[in-house]
Amino acid sequence: MMQRPVLWRWLAGFILVPVLLFAVYTWVVLHWSYSSGERAGYVQKFSKKGWICKTWEGELAMVSMPGTMSEKFDFTVIDDTVADKINKNLGKRVSLDYEQHKGVPSSCFAETEYFVTDVRVVE
Missing domain, CATH: 2.40.50.140 (Nucleic acid-binding proteins)
Incomplete structure (x- = not known):
């Protein structure tokens, strides 16, 4: 069984990385013609x-x-x-x-x- 802090870091990375990638992609598309x-x-x-x-x-x-x-x-x-x-x-x-x-x-x-x-x- 995973320890609670490790699980939270894993979940945060699993959620934050796609959100961050989407934000960077959107910024590039809207600012680079x-x-x-x-x-x-x-x-x-x-x-x-x-x-x-x-x-x-x-x-x-x-x-x-x-x-x-x-x-x-x-x-x-x-x-x-x-x-x-x-x-x-x-x-x-x-x-x-x-x-x-x-x-x-x-x-x-x-x-x-x-x-x-x-x-x-x-x-």
């Missing part, structure tokens, strides 16, 4: 969503030529300052700077892998 870029179009949907972790989720309609079908770009905004800029420019043609983060472990952090970092109005 796979790619970055820019997309231009019209934000046609933008709302704050989530049960516990509230994030701004949006949809950008990218139109290459008038009269053609638009391509949709789903994105996430974590920074409230960027979200305010998007809300102030709804209905205008905008350019969104984004970073792609592959492998985000939960929809609690974002519904998409594209995180918008800045927005500019395109004249």
